[in-house]
Amino acid sequence: MADSYSRDSEPTTRTLLRRVLDTADPRTPRRPRSARTDVQRALLQTPSSRRLRSQTKMTARRCSHRARSIDRLTHVQASGHLEEQTPRTLLKNILLTEPHGNADASSLTSSLNLTFATPLQPQSVKRPGLARRPPTRRAVDVGTFLQDLRDTSLALAPPDTVLEDTQPFSQPLVGRSPSVHHSLPCPSHSGAKDVERAASRRTWSSGLGLQNNGAGKPAQLLAGKVEEVGALAMGFPNISSNISGKDGIEPLQNGVGEEAEERMEESLREVEKAAEAQGSARAEEPEGHIEVTEAEGSWGAVEAKEPEGSSGDEDTSGRTASPELASSTPEFLRARRLQFLETAPPPSTAVLPSEPPEPLSARLPPKPRIPGSRPRQDPYKTGLNHYAKLFSFYAKMPMEKKAVEMVEKCLDKYFQHLCDDLEVFAAHAGRKTVRPEDLELLMRRQGLVTDQVSLHVLVERHLPLEYRQQLIPCAFSGNTVFPAQ
Amino acid sequence: MMEEEKGAEEQQRFSYQQRLKAAVHYTVGHLCEEVASDKEMQFSKQTIAAISEVTFQQCENFARDLEMFARHAKRSTINTEDVKLLARRSNSLLKYITEKNEDIAKFNLERKAKKKKKLEDENKNSVEPAEAGVVESEN
Numbered sequence: 001m002a003d004s005y006s007r008d009s010e011p012t013t014r015t016l017l018r019r020v021l022d023t024a025d026p027r028t029p030r031r032p033r034s035a036r037t038d039v040q041r042a043l044l045q046t047p048s049s050r051r052l053r054s055q056t057k058m059t060a061r062r063c064s065h066r067a068r069s070i071d072r073l074t075h076v077q078a079s080g081h082l083e084e085q086t087p088r089t090l091l092k093n094i095l096l097t098e099p100h101g102n103a104d105a106s107s108l109t110s111s112l113n114l115t116f117a118t119p120l121q122p123q124s125v126k127r128p129g130l131a132r133r134p135p136t137r138r139a140v141d142v143g144t145f146l147q148d149l150r151d152t153s154l155a156l157a158p159p160d161t162v163l164e165d166t167q168p169f170s171q172p173l174v175g176r177s178p179s180v181h182h183s184l185p186c187p188s189h190s191g192a193k194d195v196e197r198a199a200s201r202r203t204w205s206s207g208l209g210l211q212n213n214g215a216g217k218p219a220q221l222l223a224g225k226v227e228e229v230g231a232l233a234m235g236f237p238n239i240s241s242n243i244s245g246k247d248g249i250e251p252l253q254n255g256v257g258e259e260a261e262e263r264m265e266e267s268l269r270e271v272e273k274a275a276e277a278q279g280s281a282r283a284e285e286p287e288g289h290i291e292v293t294e295a296e297g298s299w300g301a302v303e304a305k306e307p308e309g310s311s312g313d314e315d316t317s318g319r320t321a322s323p324e325l326a327s328s329t330p331e332f333l334r335a336r337r338l339q340f341l342e343t344a345p346p347p348s349t350a351v352l353p354s355e356p357p358e359p360l361s362a363r364l365p366p367k368p369r370i371p372g373s374r375p376r377q378d379p380y381k382t383g384l385n386h387y388a389k390l391f392s393f394y395a396k397m398p399m400e401k402k403a404v405e406m407v408e409k410c411l412d413k414y415f416q417h418l419c420d421d422l423e424v425f426a427a428h429a430g431r432k433t434v435r436p437e438d439l440e441l442l443m444r445r446q447g448l449v450t451d452q453v454s455l456h457v458l459v460e461r462h463l464p465l466e467y468r469q470q471l472i473p474c475a476f477s478g479n480t481v482f483p484a485q
Numbered sequence: 486m487m488e489e490e491k492g493a494e495e496q497q498r499f500s501y502q503q504r505l506k507a508a509v510h511y512t513v514g515h516l517c518e519e520v521a522s523d524k525e526m527q528f529s530k531q532t533i534a535a536i537s538e539v540t541f542q543q544c545e546n547f548a549r550d551l552e553m554f555a556r557h558a559k560r561s562t563i564n565t566e567d568v569k570l571l572a573r574r575s576n577s578l579l580k581y582i583t584e585k586n587e588d589i590a591k592f593n594l595e596r597k598a599k600k601k602k603k604l605e606d607e608n609k610n611s612v613e614p615a616e617a618g619v620v621e622s623e624n
Contacts, residue, residue, distance in 0.1 A: 428570055429558050441557050445550060 013142055017094060020146055024088075087149045384408045384415075418442070436471070509544075510537040547571060 388408045392399040399407075425438040436455070443449040448458060459471050473481050513536050517528040554567040565586050572578045 424570060424573060425557065428554060428566065437557065441553060444553060 016142055016146070020149070021088060021092070024150075090149075380412075381408075384411050387411055421445075506537070506541055509541050510534065513537040513540060 385408065388404045388411065391407050392404055421442055422434045422438050425441050426432065426434045429438070440449055440455045443455065443458070449455050456472050459468055463471070470483060473483055475481050510533070514533050517533050517536070520526075521528050550571055551563045551567050554570050555561065555563045558564075558566070565582075569579065569582055569586070572582050
């Protein structure tokens with residue numbers, strides 16, 4: 001057995017956890033499998049000294065893969081008992097993957113290190129430039145975590161927990177949409193609903209909804225998680241009995257494992273992903289959950305804040321609505337960019353300096369509630385509303401509601417005209433896509449671009465650096481020009 | 486010397502412009518007279534001057550736009566397409582222009598068809614009278 005724990009002189013998180021493990025009363029129903037536990041533990045301990053955040057999950061998943069082969073045996077044998085010592089194994093993984101300083105550089109670990117060297121890139125870089133923010137990290141609250149562990153172990157004991165070992169599986173989704181910031185991680189009160197598979201989706205959505213509602217208290221979150229874990233446990237027997245193949249188990253494991261680890265990390269996005277994984281996995285759709293998470297990912301890329309109800313609907317309507325949104329996105333972005341550039345001179349010079357700071361980080365309107373219906377109105381109106389508010393801000397005096405509505409109407413007409421013109425220009429040149437040349441023509445007609453002032457000058461003046469880099473061709477090393485002309 | 490030339494050229498252009506403006510003013514005056522007799526309302530001189538000024542400016546704008554449109558379509562000649570693009574704002578004007586365009590196109594087609602037909606007819610007839618006939622028709 002690999003019980004070679006080295007206690008550091010200073011009480012680090014690692015040592016604290018270790019102590020907890022050693023001293024904690026192992027009150028899990030699957031205790032008799034001590035032998036298997038040990039083997040598992042040994043396996044899990046081999047990968048070590050890894051970066052905690054981004055690679056933790058991947059490594060954990062790898063560990064879990066290996067461990068799972070063993071687990072499967074246990075699962076098959078034990079009627080419903082899949083994994084033993086869930087919180088224990090969780091702790092194990094956490095301890096192992098935490099950067100400890102001692103380089104257990106076995107070949108296995110180094111190979112695993114290589115595999116996971118590339119941090120999971122945010123796949124949905126649909127908002128370039130300013131919108132690409134580094135994921136915010138939060139410190140681990142050990143006290144609450146330990147408390148929660150104890151609660152979990154207590155909660156788990158009574159029901160016939162088939163709960164998968166909460167090995168932190170990492171889904172590829174974990175790295176997705178790092179730009180989504182939610183106030184509250186994970187569904188906190190959704191535990192009760194989670195039991196049924198049908199409700200699982202709504203759970204996820206309501207959980208997401210609660211994200212924006214909650215105050216983000218970790219204790220609250222953890223308590224919620226406990227409930228959810230319990231509910232998950234109850235849900236599992238249903239699922240595990242139906243799912244015979246490993247595919248079914250894996251997403252489930254992923255979901256739970258991820259969720260448990262999220263608690264530890266208190267990383268908002270990852271928790272959200274866990275919730276997603278749970279919800280969708282519980283719905284027995286491994287591919288479905290990828291889709292949904294993809295939709296979610298695209299969503300995360302697309303908007304900064306999302307009203308909860310819409311996210312709920314998104315779950316069911318995610319697939320149908322996301323292409324819709326994607327199509328409306330470029331259109332809207334384009335409209336924004338145009339408006340951005342064009343209204344610069346007309347309204348006033350005061351608007352000029354202020355509009356540029358309003359970057360094209362598309363704060364897109366919330367998703368239409370009903371998928372497919374009213375694709376035009378909701379995003380449209382909300383965008384206009386946004387601009388009308390800007391207008392009222394720059395008016396520097398209070399505006400009547402009717403005046404704001406009038407402004408909205410005018411903006412509406414203006415944008416329609418604008419886009420019609422662009423379309424006509426593109427058709428005039430025998431094209432079906434609107435290109436910057438069309439835009440330049442439009443601005444020339446508007447008098448923004450003259451013989452003295454070219455489009456590039458305007459771009460330099462008003463757009464932030466990232467967009468400027470993408471618009472103005474510049475020579476780079478290696479005799480390349482970006483963007484290519 | 487160069488400056489002199491430029492100055493002279495500018496003056497020439499300016500005088501040319503003035504002549505054009507005067508021509509526009511004259512035409513606008515005539516049109517306003519017609520409208521005045523039609524509606525039984527009088528037009529003041531300032532009105533006519535203002536209208537002619539606006540017309541002149543618009544003509545300049547149109548010319549610039551047409552050139553831009555032609556260049557946008559990667560052509561060096563201004564086309565009826567450019568004109569239609571220019572007139573798209575006012576529906577009635579666009580319709581009028583489109584109809585005119587179609588009429589002209591049809592007329593051209595008819596002329597082409599006529600010419601072809603005549604050639605065929607002449608070929609059927611005897612050679613000499615046909616040649617004479619062709620020569621005459623072409624003349």
